[in-house]
Amino acid sequence: MKFCKNCGHELRDNAKVCTHCGTTVAAQDEEKKEQPAYVTSQTASDDVAREPMDPKKKKKLIMIISIAAAVIIALFIIYKILENMASPDAAYDEISEAVTSEDTESFQKAVSTDISEEEALAYFAYVDSEIGMSQYEDMINEQKTYLSDGVPGNDIHDGLHTLLSIEQNGSKYLFFDDYQFSIPKSNVYVEESGGLDTFNYEFNGETVSWDTSDSKFNELIPGKYNFEGTGIINESEEYNASVQVNFAESYDRVEGILNADLYNVELIVPALSFYGLDISSEDISLTLNGEPFAEDEELDSYPKIGPFKYNEEYVIEGTVEYGGETFNMDSVTLNINEDSEELFSDYDQSIPYYTLEVKFDEEAMYDQQEKVSEQEQIEETRESFEEDMESNVENLVRDYLNALEFMYMFDDIGEVEPYIAEGSDILDILESNLDSDSFGNLDIQRVSFSNYSKDGNSIVIDAETRRMHDDIDDPATYLTRYNIEYDPETLELKITSFSDL
Structure with missing residues (x-):
């Protein structure tokens, strides 16, 4: 339609x-x-x-389509190959194979961390003894699964240290994530010098010289290490020595143990703990063959001093200063051999040690303690007295005025004598008042103080009083300035003079 x-x-x-x-x-x-x-x-x-297609054109079209298909297939194959090469699973497998077969060269290539052959061997020994090779392989396979499932956290950890870490690090072949496999290194410290100045050992094909004054020994991956080498003292004396490092015995801080053909001396100083004696490490001086030693040590913490050589003689002497007196220790001569039963070893110490008790005359020191205690009591009393000096001066003047009332009441100069400085003319003035029968029935009704000052041991204070006596009909107010002398030895205050203002 x-x-x-x-x-x-x-x-x-x-x-x-x-x-x-x-x-x-x-x-x-x-x-x-x-x-x-x-x-x-x-x-x-x-x-x-x-309109049927031209056979030549048709053949050309088929060829183009075939080439395009071949290119697509080739690109797909290349993509899969690159995908496999970029996959972390292959790297995991390489690491697992290298560790379980203890192949140091393959292991060094498989991880991004720069490690030595010694580190690789120590790592193998650590894995084998602490978790086992089969368990390590299982842990690798678990990590492969976690990574494939996108589960975060892809570290292999033995409970103490990270044995292997993987992290995404940019891209690889443009299309794939790149991964980096590393083994974290830790600073290893050796606190005990073993008496050595330096320790020389082989590491990564080179001779390493460790200065024992620096507690940092090396930076290593987890492992079990035994570095054999030579210890040196005074630049020329050589001794066989070694450093053992076992990461299994460390957590936050990795420490190694140094062993050398030497021994230390552990100092025990009972005088530091004598009851009631105030003695510190700074009060004690020790000498070794006439030369001072252990000068910077805390002697109350049982320090280990050294090194000492086997079969050599050492004379140890010392003194302690206490309460202004010097006390000598009992001299000790050491001559120890390596088989001596007097040598001890601690599991965490690098060399054996001999225990030396530093003894002083305990009885003489306790006698000195009594003297020290008495002097300390005097000092404490003096300090307390001087802290309240103004109040003490006021009490002195107040007591003097009370005594003055009794003096006129009983006509007795002795009432005020305890408050007057020897040689002062105050007593003469008061005696004259008594002789002239002045100030009879003296009554001091109230006292107030002002203008206190102290210069060295000389003190000045003003006292205002309201007085009545037989010579006046009405109460009178007096303002009197008192000059007072202080004796710090006897803690006594005495009036040296006074004047009415």
Whole structure:
């Protein structure tokens, strides 16, 4: 069925002109031919059927399609190869194989950490003894699964140290994540010098000289190490020595143990703990063959002093200063051989030690303690007295004024004598008052103080008093300045003079 292009009215099948609007149907068909046609799958197939492709073109098209398919397949294969090469699973397997077979060279290549052959062998020994090779392999496989599942945390840890760490580190081959396998290193410290100045040993193909004054020995991956070498004292004396490091015995701080053909002396100083004696390490001086030693040691912590050589004689002497007196220790001569039953060893110490008790005359020191205690008591009393000096001066003047009342009451100069400095003319003045019968029935009603000052042992204070006596009819107010002398030895205060202001 057809319709008019101009008005949309329905046309008969063979109509030449639209009976509704008069538009020629042939003109409409011509316009349709001039417009581009929409190609459908059906029309395309019809066109192909109507126009067969040139065989040369067809062959060329097939070749292009084949090449494109081959390129796609090749790219897919390359992608899978690169994907496998970039996968951390392969690296995990290399590390596992290297460790379980104790292949140092492969192990060094498989991890990004720069490690020596000694470190690799120590690592193998540590893994084998602490977790076992099969368990290590299982742990590797577990990490592969965790990484594949995207579970965070891909470290292998034995409970003490990280044995292997993996982290994403940029990209690889443009399309894949790159991973880095590393083994964290720890600083290893050796606190005991073993009496050595330096320790020389082989490490990573070179001779390493460790200065024992620096407690840091090396930086190593977890492992069990035994470094054999030579210890040196005074730049030329050589001794066989070794350093053992076992990460299994350390957690936060990794420490090694130094062994050398020497011994130490552990000092025990009972005088530091004598009951009631205030003695410190600084009060004690020790000499070794006439030369001072152990000068910087805390003697109350049983320090180990050394080194001492076997089969050599050493004379140890000393003194202690206490309470202003010097006490000598009992001299000790040492001559120890390596098989001596007097040598002891601690599990955490590098060399054996001999215990030496530093003895002083205990009885004489306790006698001195009594003297020291008495002097300390005097000092404490003096300090307390001087802290309250102003109050003590006020009490002195107040007691003097009370005594003054009794002096006039009983006509007895002896009442005030305890408060007056020897040689002062105050007693003469007061004696004159008594002789002239002045100030009879003296009554001092109240006392207040002001203007206290102290210069060395000389003290000045003003006292205001309200007084009544037989010579006046009404109470009178007096302001009197007292000069007082202080004796720090006897803690006594005495009035040297006074004047009414």
